[in-house]
Amino acid sequence: MHRGSHHLDLWVQGIFGSGVPGDQLYSGMTHTDRNSLRQSLRQKRRQLSSAEQGHAARQNYELIVGEDFFVTAERIAFYLASDGEIDPSALLAMALTTGKRCFLPVIGESNPDLVSFAPYSEESKLTVNRWDIAEPCVSASELVDAESLDLVFVPLVGFDETCSRLGRGKGSYDRSFAFKSGFENQKPLLVGLAHECQRLDRIPVSDWDVRLDAVITDRKSYRPDTA
Numbered sequence: 001m002h003r004g005s006h007h008l009d010l011w012v013q014g015i016f017g018s019g020v021p022g023d024q025l026y027s028g029m030t031h032t033d034r035n036s037l038r039q040s041l042r043q044k045r046r047q048l049s050s051a052e053q054g055h056a057a058r059q060n061y062e063l064i065v066g067e068d069f070f071v072t073a074e075r076i077a078f079y080l081a082s083d084g085e086i087d088p089s090a091l092l093a094m095a096l097t098t099g100k101r102c103f104l105p106v107i108g109e110s111n112p113d114l115v116s117f118a119p120y121s122e123e124s125k126l127t128v129n130r131w132d133i134a135e136p137c138v139s140a141s142e143l144v145d146a147e148s149l150d151l152v153f154v155p156l157v158g159f160d161e162t163c164s165r166l167g168r169g170k171g172s173y174d175r176s177f178a179f180k181s182g183f184e185n186q187k188p189l190l191v192g193l194a195h196e197c198q199r200l201d202r203i204p205v206s207d208w209d210v211r212l213d214a215v216i217t218d219r220k221s222y223r224p225d226t227a
Helices: 005-016 022-027 031-046 050-064 068-072 089-097 172-176
Strands: 075-077 101-106 116-120 126-128 134-136 151-154 189-193 214-216
Touching (some): 116 134
Parallel strands (some): 075 101, 151 189
Antiparallel strands (some): 126 134
């Protein structure tokens, strides 16, 4: 089912099971270590078959579609799945059908270090950005601020039960949502979506990392206050 997972587990044990106190271990984790962890987790999700991906997406949909945070949200940002990410397209279709305003992330040319959000509908034209990710083809005047959204579904490479997130390493989401650090009730709600196989015992975090409000996989929901 999950080919290569044994090798990832052994690698993680080598980094995370060394017996070194947590703060010392994570402060000493090198950039190369973090990138190796990313590569291992990305490979793990890419090894899921099409049937496994489809099943995971359906299970993830069922865990979310009836939740109050989704039902009551009026302005929701999604993402278009790539590189083995869990696919939220069924949630996006449901949101459009029920009249919610939907958005997709855009990396602007003028400020590529931040994520902006563009309106999306079934008629939207898409273009491929420098990282081969499809995004709406819109003018800068059509982009909206992150603070104006009610809910953002966030892609990720890895996570832990405290909802710490390991992204692709560019830091775009962390910089874009830095205003939420220390303000758990600040909009928008940040919900990470992932395969269960992307979960680790603990994610190495930095001061600038923004913790998610929840992570939902194909199997269960995780929240920081229940970890």
